[in-house]
Amino acid sequence: MKFLSNVPTTHKVFAALVLAVLYALPLFVTSPVMLQIFILIFFYAYLTSSWNFVGGFAGVLPLGHSAFVGLGAYTSTLLYLTYNISPWIGMIAGGIVAAAFGLLIGLPTLKLRGAYFALATIAFAEGLRVLVENIEKLGSFEVRGPKGLLINLVGNSFRDFQFLSKVPYYYIILTMLVLVLILTFFMMRSKVGYYLAAGGEEPEAAEALGIKVSKYKLIAMAISCFLTALGGTFYAQLVLYFYPKSIMGLDMSYEIAFIALIGGRSTILGPVLGAFLLRPVGELTRIYLGDTLPGLHLIIFGLVLIIVMRYQPRGLVEPVSKWLTAIFDRIENRRRA
Amino acid sequence: MIGYIESVINGILMGSIYGLTAVGLTLIFGVMKVVNFAHGSILMVGMFAAYWFITLTGVNPYLALVVVVPLLYFFGYYMQKIVIKPIFEAEKHVREPITVIIVTTGIWYVLDNLALLVFGAEFRVAQTSVTGKMVEVAEMYFPLAKIIGTGITLLLGVYLYWFLKHSRMGKAVRATSLDREAATLMGIKQSRIYNIVFGMGCACCGVAACVLVPFYYVYPTVGVPFDIKAFVIVVLGGLGSIPGAILGGVIIGIIETVGAQFMAATWTEMLIYAFFLVVLFVKPSGLFGLRQDY
Numbered sequence: 213m214k215f216l217s218n219v220p221t222t223h224k225v226f227a228a229l230v231l232a233v234l235y236a237l238p239l240f241v242t243s244p245v246m247l248q249i250f251i252l253i254f255f256y257a258y259l260t261s262s263w264n265f266v267g268g269f270a271g272v273l274p275l276g277h278s279a280f281v282g283l284g285a286y287t288s289t290l291l292y293l294t295y296n297i298s299p300w301i302g303m304i305a306g307g308i309v310a311a312a313f314g315l316l317i318g319l320p321t322l323k324l325r326g327a328y329f330a331l332a333t334i335a336f337a338e339g340l341r342v343l344v345e346n347i348e349k350l351g352s353f354e355v356r357g358p359k360g361l362l363i364n365l366v367g368n369s370f371r372d373f374q375f376l377s378k379v380p381y382y383y384i385i386l387t388m389l390v391l392v393l394i395l396t397f398f399m400m401r402s403k404v405g406y407y408l409a410a411g412g413e414e415p416e417a418a419e420a421l422g423i424k425v426s427k428y429k430l431i432a433m434a435i436s437c438f439l440t441a442l443g444g445t446f447y448a449q450l451v452l453y454f455y456p457k458s459i460m461g462l463d464m465s466y467e468i469a470f471i472a473l474i475g476g477r478s479t480i481l482g483p484v485l486g487a488f489l490l491r492p493v494g495e496l497t498r499i500y501l502g503d504t505l506p507g508l509h510l511i512i513f514g515l516v517l518i519i520v521m522r523y524q525p526r527g528l529v530e531p532v533s534k535w536l537t538a539i540f541d542r543i544e545n546r547r548r549a
Numbered sequence: 550m551i552g553y554i555e556s557v558i559n560g561i562l563m564g565s566i567y568g569l570t571a572v573g574l575t576l577i578f579g580v581m582k583v584v585n586f587a588h589g590s591i592l593m594v595g596m597f598a599a600y601w602f603i604t605l606t607g608v609n610p611y612l613a614l615v616v617v618v619p620l621l622y623f624f625g626y627y628m629q630k631i632v633i634k635p636i637f638e639a640e641k642h643v644r645e646p647i648t649v650i651i652v653t654t655g656i657w658y659v660l661d662n663l664a665l666l667v668f669g670a671e672f673r674v675a676q677t678s679v680t681g682k683m684v685e686v687a688e689m690y691f692p693l694a695k696i697i698g699t700g701i702t703l704l705l706g707v708y709l710y711w712f713l714k715h716s717r718m719g720k721a722v723r724a725t726s727l728d729r730e731a732a733t734l735m736g737i738k739q740s741r742i743y744n745i746v747f748g749m750g751c752a753c754c755g756v757a758a759c760v761l762v763p764f765y766y767v768y769p770t771v772g773v774p775f776d777i778k779a780f781v782i783v784v785l786g787g788l789g790s791i792p793g794a795i796l797g798g799v800i801i802g803i804i805e806t807v808g809a810q811f812m813a814a815t816w817t818e819m820l821i822y823a824f825f826l827v828v829l830f831v832k833p834s835g836l837f838g839l840r841q842d843y
Contacts, residue, residue, distance in 0.1 A: 273647045275654075320830040326647050327584040327788070331780045332829050338777060339822030346815050462773075466654060473651050506670070507662030514658035521636050521652050 222540040234386060238379045245499075247378040253491040254385040255447060260471045260483035261392045262439035267469065268478035269405060270432040271412020272322065273330040276337030277468050280310040280437045282460030284444025286344065289361050289454075290353045292372075299373035303445040307438040313340075314437030315430060322429045337465055344456045360455025363448065373449040381450050388446065389484070392439055396480050399435075404428055409478075463510075467494075470513055474520045476527025485529050490516070555689040556806040562695040564802015565702040566760055568795035570775050571782035572709065573753030579789030580726040580746045583637070583646055586653040587628075589776025590660035591751050593769065595621050595758025597664060600767045603675045610677040610763045611697070618755040625751025626744050632656065633747070634740060657772075664769035672766040679763045698760035705756055706795050709749075713791070722746055726789070781825040787835030796836065 241247060263277050287309045288302025297305075313336075321332040347355040355361075366372050375381060399405045410418040411425035418425050448454055467490070475486025490513060497509040520528060574588045585591075598620055599613040637649050674680070682693040713719040724732040725742045733739050757775075765771070782801055786793025801821060808817035828835065 271647075273650055317826075320826075320833075324829070324833050327578070327582070327650065328784065328829065328833060330647075330650055331584065331784060332826065334777065335781065335822045335825045339819055339826070342815060342819045342822065346813070346819065466658070469651060470655070473648070505666060507665040510658045510662040511666070514655040514662070517655035518632060518652055518659070521648050521655070522632075525636065525639055525648050 220540065220544065222544050226536075226540065231390065235383075238382055244378050247382055249492060249495050251378065251381050251385055251450065252495065253487050254382075254389045255443060255450075256467070256471055256491050257484045257487035258385060258389045258392055258446075259440060259443045260468050260475070260487060261389065261396055261480075262436050262443060263468050263472055264396065264478065264483055265399065265432045265436035265439070266318075266429070267436075267472055268482075269399070269408040269412065270322070270429040271408070271478075272326050272429070273469065274333045274433075274436075274465075275330045275469055276333035276335075276462075276465050277436075277440055278460045278462065278464035279333075279337035279340045280314065280440040281444035281447065281464060282340065282344070282456065283310040283313060283437075284441025285448035285454055285459050286355070286361070286444075287441070288445040289363060289448050290355070292363065293361065294353050298371050299445055299449055300371075303442050306441040306445050310441030310444075311434040311438040314433045318430050318433040322433065323426045334462065334465075337460060338462065341456045341460045344460065358455060358457070360453065360458070361448075363452040365452065373445075374452070381446075385446060388442065393480055393484070395439075400480065404431060408432055412478075467513070470517050472527075474517055474528060476529030479527065479529045481533070482527050482529040485532060486527070489528070551689060553807065553810065555691075556810055557803055558689070558691060559695070560803035560806035561799050562691060562699050562802070563806065564799035565699040565795060566695070566757060566798070567775070567778050567782055567801055568798020569698075569702045569705065569757040569760065570754060571779040571786070571794040571798050572706065572791055573750035573757075574779045575783045575786065575789055575791060575794040576709070576753065577747055577750040578783065580722055581637070581743055583633075583649045583653070584780070584788075585747075585750065586650060586776070587656035587660060588653075588750075588754065588779055589772025589774075590657045590664075591621060591625065591772070592754040592758055592761075592775055593664060593767075593772035594624065594660060595751075595755040596762055596765075596767045596771060597668065598755075599759045599762040600673060600675050603677055603762060610675065610679060611701075611759060613762070614756065614759045617759050618752050621755030621758075622748040622752040624748075626748035628656065628751070629744050629747035630740075634743065637743070657776075661769055661772065668769060670769060672768045674766060675762050677763045681764075692764055694760075694764040701756060701760055702795065705753065706791060709753075709791055718745070778821070781821055783835075784825060784833075785828050785835055787837040790835070790837035793835055793837030 237250065238247065241250070259277065259281065263274065266272060267274050284303070284306035287306035288299045291297040291302040291305060292299050317332065317336045321329045324332070344355060345358045348357050349355065363374075366374055368374065368376050407418070407423045407425070407428045410421070410423060411428060415425050444459065447459065471486035471490050472483055473486075474490060475484065476482025493512055493516075494509040497505070497512065501508055524530060570588065570592055574585060577583060577585050577588075595617050599610070599617045602613045602616055603610050633649060633652065636652050637646065639648075679694045679697065683690045684693050684696060711719075713723055721732070721737045722742055722745070724735065724737055725739060729739060732742075778801060782797035783794055785800060786795070786797030804821060804824065805817050808820050812820075
């Protein structure tokens, strides 16, 4: 617990309070539509936090993370459909597959400049999508190309990762998000975290101090891809039907990057803040204006991104946390007085 | 045999038009070290402008060049001046201008979806005097529009090459690209050069748009496939190299058409991405790129 020693008490109390409210939320919110919106907010916050390991801390810009979401979803679902392996185990398998692909793609590209890395990740994600769309059968696995995969409904079953109510999904993704945030917290204060920060800002200086920058970037990439793929399995089990365009399309990759940059890259809470700001806009405009004004939410995303980058290039988490810290300080002072 | 020759030539024709879009991208990267992700969307804007101009006036499709190219030049000029410049300035000394990249992605999203909102998702085809016309050479048939397009591409390539090598402004552009600070000390106004280069990059898209409209569909996301191909092409040719961009375009065009003789068209798309990743693995500086650029 020595990691927590320099965190002020008010922050801890606040964090505990927020967590308690979020965990108690399904007791008050019972509408499945509302719960679904919250699930998607947490899902995107989770994906973006996973993205953050490489996009934030390693200081590069991956724009193809949907490929790893897709790898996770496809691996676990194919294992489940073909060999009836529980998606919980398939989830880990998917993570390992995604991490392997992440290493493969990171190995040649992570030492290149940011622009090259961004382009390489796009090419990888699009290439993988086209590949999956072209495969009908892979050994004994029925990949079904562009038609996608459908998971049979079996009712409430923990082993099959299927629930009729939205509440279990809510708790699963919330817990996954909390765990990844804790991991981020420790990562930032670990040796690897400091090496990455140094390598991201001044690679030459870091190399000169004997830090193997590309090695740590690769580690970050593998962790990031692993975690992203776990999210992919979750998504597959949530929607029970997906196809290459829906789960590994470029739109999802960009949305992850948008959320990260609007919220605040290389911060713990930036992705969460970004997801809480963007996802509801996306969902609500899609539900209420999707027929009359298609694509409106994407225009809003783009504009918000441009404006935030113009006036708060480090993301919105900076002003928000400043504002919160001011309030906490006042509380702290009043408590002391 | 004749089929292969025909498809190679068709590949060269289409590829040079890909190269045309890539030239704009590589020009902007060469000077600003920024990959303009909104490039395909700017092409889309140009295609809609050309489409409406041709459809409403009914004149020769290549007359649209006179309107669309200056239009896109000013579009790019002011996009850089108003949207990109302030962000670029803030990030000038950062090694990886990630924020600028992501902002151009934001512009892409705004433009594509605005077009979807305004024009709807349908595919449009401009009916022009060259649409559907074929030219016969030794029993092989080639679309006239693509032949004219290739000619325009080559002219533009030669002009840009001359412009950068010999004109005063071109020398200033090259100086800025080599060393921003030293160029500024020589009295070259950096921000003006960036505006002009961005405008020129977009104007190249305008040329490509006018060349494409007579034989290609116009729809709001038409830029995306061109965008991604242009990324592949510029890396293949070497980011920042104009001959590299045109040659890279031709290579991609040939892979596409010749590949289609052996496999389904969707597989050739896959082949292009695989080829791209191999290039990044083996020679990230591309065919003509300078070492310092990556």
